Amino acid sequence: MGSMLRSEEMTLCQLFLQSEAAYACVSELGELGLVQFRDLNPDVNAFQRKFVNEIRRCEEMERKLRFLEKEIRKDGIPMLDTGDNPDAPAPREMIDLEATFEKLENEMKEVNANSEALKKNFLELTELKHILRKTQTFFDEAEFHHTQALHDPSLAEESVGLLGEETQRAGQALRLGFVAGVILRERIPAFERMLWRACRGNVFLRQAEIESPLEDPVTGDQVYKSVFIIFFQGDQLKSRVKKICEGFRATLYPCPETQAERREMAIGVMTRIEDLNTVLGQTGDHRHRVLVAAAKNIKVWFIKVRKIKAIYHTLNMFNLDVTQKCLIAECWCPVDDLDRIQQALRRGTEQSGSSVPSILNRMITKQEPPTYNRTNKLTQGFQAIVDAYGVASYREINPAPYTIITFPFLFAVMFGDMGHGMIMFLFALFLVLREKELAAKKIDDEIFKTFFGGRYIILLMGLFSVYTGFIYNDIFSKSLNLFGSQWRAKEANYSDPLLKQVARLQLGANDSFLGSPYPVGLDPVWQLAENKLQFMNSFKMKTSIILGVGQMFFGLSLSFVNHRYFKKPLNIFCEFVPQMIFLFCMFGYLVILVFKKWLTFFTKPAPSLLIGTINMFLFQYPEENSDEPKLLYTHQKGLQGFLVVMAVLCVPWMLFVKPFYMRYKFQHGQMPVLNPTPSLSSYKNKRSDIRRSQISDIDAVYFDACIEPYPISVFLQE
Template sequence: MSAALESVLEATMGSLFRSEEMTLCQLFLQSEAAYACVSELGELGLVQFRDLNPDVNAFQRKFVNEVRRCDEMERKLRYLEKEIKKDGIPMLDTGENPEAPQPREMIDLEATFEKLENELREVNQNAEALKRNFLELTELKHILRKTQVFFDEQEHAGLNSTESMTRALISDDNIARQTALGPVQLGFVAGVILRERIPAFERMLWRACRGNVFLRQAEIETPLEDPSTGDQVFKSVFIIFFQGDQLKTRVKKICEGFRATLYPCPEAPADRREMAMGVMTRIEDLNTVLGQTQDHRHRVLVAAAKNIKNWFIKVRKIKAIYHTLNLFNLDVTQKCLIAECWVPVLDIETIQQALRRGTERSGSSVPPILNRMETFEDPPTYNRTNKFTKGFQALIDAYGVASYREMNPAPYTIITFPFLFAVMFGDLGHGMLMFAFAAWMVLKEKPLAAQKTDNEIWNIFFGGRYIIFLMGLFSMYTGLIYNDVFSKSLNLFGSHWEIRNLTSKDVLDNGVLPINPTWDYVGHPYPFGMDPIWQLAENKIIFLNSYKMKISIIFGIIHMLFGVVVGLFNHLYFKRRLNIICEFIPQILFLIFLFFYMTILMFIKWIKYAAPHPINNPDVTTSSFCAPSVLITFINMVLFKSPEEKDTEGTKKNPCDPWMYGGQNGLQMLLVLVALLCIPWMLFAKPFMMMQERKKKHMQDLNTHNTENGDLDGSGAVQAQGQVQGGHKEEEEDMAEVMIHQGIHTIEYVLGSVSHTASYLRLWALSLAHAQLSEVLWNMVLRNGLTQGGGLGGIILWALFAFWATMTVAILVLMEGLSAFLHTLRLHWVEFQSKFYLGQGYSFTPFSFEILLETAQATSEAAD
């Protein structure tokens, strides 16, 4: 009955407190059924396959051609996706998760993608050619329009075009000489150039032609679309007049060098008008054809956008299946695939059902075979998580993945992490802000998860929403304990202090008064948390310093003790009896007899000693005046020093008893002696016991060997002696490693007990810093606004409140919260987990379509 109950508890809670039990299995699949079976296992996501062909090149594996076909289909889908995004067409995401298509469906998918790609490329090529033609006609239209304006300006000036250009290019003496020889013939070219190239173009023309050309240019007001890139560019129209064929050749080369486009432009106005009318007609026709082409392209992309998400999922699943099949081995008959995989023991039945479903889908009559294998290899670590525990498990795995079947710190971290954080971040108001933000993320979990974003900061916050939720909730609790709300107190039950023997004038003149327990304390403790009067006391920091420092030490020692006890469960599970005797027992004794005893002294001091009061505590020996310092007592205890100091006459200097209880000195000396004995116990006991066990085993092996071989000759004895000498040499090497490891472990534990205890004082330091920073922000910002009156005071208060709220969220919640989070993380990773956690395992990475699709989605979003 007890064994059955133990197995049930192990099955239900084993994965929570330690990793799942894993086993190595060998899987035999018929070739025809392998694809369908692997597809079912991918949907299940509970099997991690091993590569049985580590020495085979990726290009020489059996299914490399299928993987290449999947890569080609994925490339075509990325091309379609790019074109869809370019047109701003929304891609329908229904959230469906289609199954992996059968191998015969790959041909249909390839044909569909090939048809879509070819059709889209053809449409794009036609559209680009039409746009290029449209651009040329548009530029020609602007050239005809701008040149006509230019020639009209010359005619209005009373000169014809040839005469004006001649006067611009040739001096008066040369005009007379040329007129005597014959009429001057000028040529011109017209074209379009990018607007930013005009200054350099003009300088080059002037220098190359030595000023013998005349350039006129005008800007095209509207931008033009580049058909190759689709970008909008600004261009200018130019016309260049020159004389002679030599200059004509030179001008054309310069235009070619600056990538200017030249267009034919008639000299006669009538010809230009006729050409302009023809250009306008052709532009209108091109607009019609372009519109039809764009409509057709849009229809093709809209149809593709409806299915592209599902197509991506199908192709990625097919590719993942063939990648996995490449890890398998073929048997001699080439009809069976052999695989090795890690599987959770509790899920073997579920995996077998998935294999049976895959076999039925493929139509195969040969059932798959799943056999468990024996191995000395360390299995992977698999901790089942849900949306609540996933974040806490991620914190642990960030330090190191647990060794196989090692105690998992995550279940304890769910409570200890937000609690220790709250000790440092104890403020009801700030905790409420954090709690409200996390509660909003938890309540809006599904719609927020659907809005996939590549904002890393938001993804971190959303992934740790349950951690933030608990941190805010615990901070509200500790804020109530500290009675701290935005640096103010809540007077829920009325103060239990009375300020006596003071007039109203004394209170008004002083403002802040020290609290004297002798006269002011009524005698009834405040029901919950701190009395609100401490917020007004002058000695508030002195009181809170002592209080928070002591609870930090108490929580830290309890936390470390718990870590050592968790290590005991590891030793018991792995049946390491030697570690229990030689490590756990001296460690727990060392920690309890020294540091836990110090916490007991704190409680004794709190219980035994109280503030001196004429009625409630008239005995001066039990008052705070006679209370010994716990720290000084602990130091004297370790140094074997007595606190009693007598004068020359042998009388005590004061009537106070330096001991908290009877027999304290003897007990403390005993505790220190036992703690000091634990150090050599940890250092030498384990190597000594291991050496004794090995010697005993060697003697047994030697006796067995001599009995079997007899004493007929000396050969057996000589052989046995050689074996013993070789084994002795290996034993010495092993024992040296054990001694070194044990020495390092002992020094680390002993010194770490001191340093780790002091490290928990960060709970006190950050709590004090957070409270003081909150109080400074209130006094320096919001308090000034509350002292203002009238309408102007309301405006000032509104502005100061906005600034105070912004600084509160930015500094006290975000920055201080991040600081407290990191310190809490360190306390768990170093101070707590070092007591029992090795973290030398490797994660269980199953073949899972869900994980593969999420990774591919994140990669594509990062690439965008």
């Protein structure tokens, strides 16, 4: 319980790791999650650190995995996520992972390139197929109108009137030049206007829409296109037409002039399309097989690569000793978990096969340690709420255990509905009872993650809302008559005929009779009163003030406990005492007035607390002969004036006493001075008489570390 009320006791430790064992030791410490390393190279550029090449390799592997993940998502293949947490691979396994990712990336790039080329060829053949069909229709229509015109002059005049130049030019199609192609459907109007203006009306354009959409081989989008054929005369118009087609990104295709040649080309195009369909199907199957195989392991690969990257990033924060054989690190860790950290270091040393053990020494420092609050699945949500507002200082009382009760209760005071609270409670209870099953599904939805992460918070909020809703006698904005209403009308004021005529009557305590108080909560008769809203708002407002002021007093009490724990009597006198006096003189006194009003003015009109509080600070009070409500008690003026003066005096007490007192002590040399770091010569004198020549250089560093902890700078100076 003590670890929940206060943050964990932390200590600064110094680690001496053999170079070949450093990777495995950091991996074990990372899995443990109880160590926070300090950066011992703050002035070294990130690109000049020792393991920068390894980090670059990890980033390259991450890039390849993201490429594979993108391709897997594009094909809609589910990625297997078993929830496993694999250990960080050994450094030598990086080569195998790199080779695997390189092979998959190259294979996917090759498949994509081949697929894109095949799709582009398929698109071209499909467009050519539509061109041959549509142009044949154009020529058949032109031939039909020309034949009819030759046999019947009246039809010739009619066709000229109806079709204008179309029939005449179509009749001369074999003698005119033409180009055929495909263009996006939405560009047709602008394309037609540009042709008319640039060629001065000396070209003839026919176009027809392609009914089915075509797939863009680059983007994969479905686009709608149209087939067009343009007739012209002369090479100058031909070059102008081609430039316009190029500007509108229209694709031109060769189209034979005779019907036999067009039919023969169409047969060849259909044969090639069938062959391409077969090849595209085989290519898609191969791509699918590769991606399905990658989807089974990609989650595990991501975890492994990120762990490797995190380990090398941590190793970059270490220092090398003068022999280049030992890595020196500093870290913060909980005192209660030093044994577990030592075991993790031993496991890492054994895995690496090193013969020299890793050494962990506690250091004496004046630096303030980081705050570490141990949490579980119940407290982590409330701890996150507390940390969102501010993290407590080292070894201060942790507000999270108290928040487990106060936060849901204060929410319920505002919410206060049995029906809605029960819905919240049942929903959160479902999440709690099925938490293992739901966590294993790895649902990737942001809203669900929010609800699932705060399931215990919602559970308690719903439970407390049911309780406060019972106190308010409110369920889905309706009341329950569980114990029978205790309100009885006085016959003198409310006769039976009057009660039958008036649907609603305002309930006043002086106009009603209470047989006995309602057992729990509010009497359901308030549901029928016209002044229900006024009464409920007043009641809830006063209750909120009482609870809020009580929580402020509780917070100040925790600060008093903190000052005593850290042995700071100056803070008690200059912070806690004036804050408590100020709070009581303003808000604590208001709470007392609330209870006074509830107990005293039960059957008669009471003065307004809001107006009374304003008058208290303005020193304005109603005269004795005025119609305004009188004071709550005798000698109220004198007491309230005294409280206001005390509250005003507390402001300079809080702001100026402590700074001026500390300044006075500093000027007179009474402030404590931090002990200077001992010199290197004094540290060397404390070493053992064992001659360093009898041991190796690396063992000498370990031997010095075992004698007495000392800052890293001493070893670097040597």
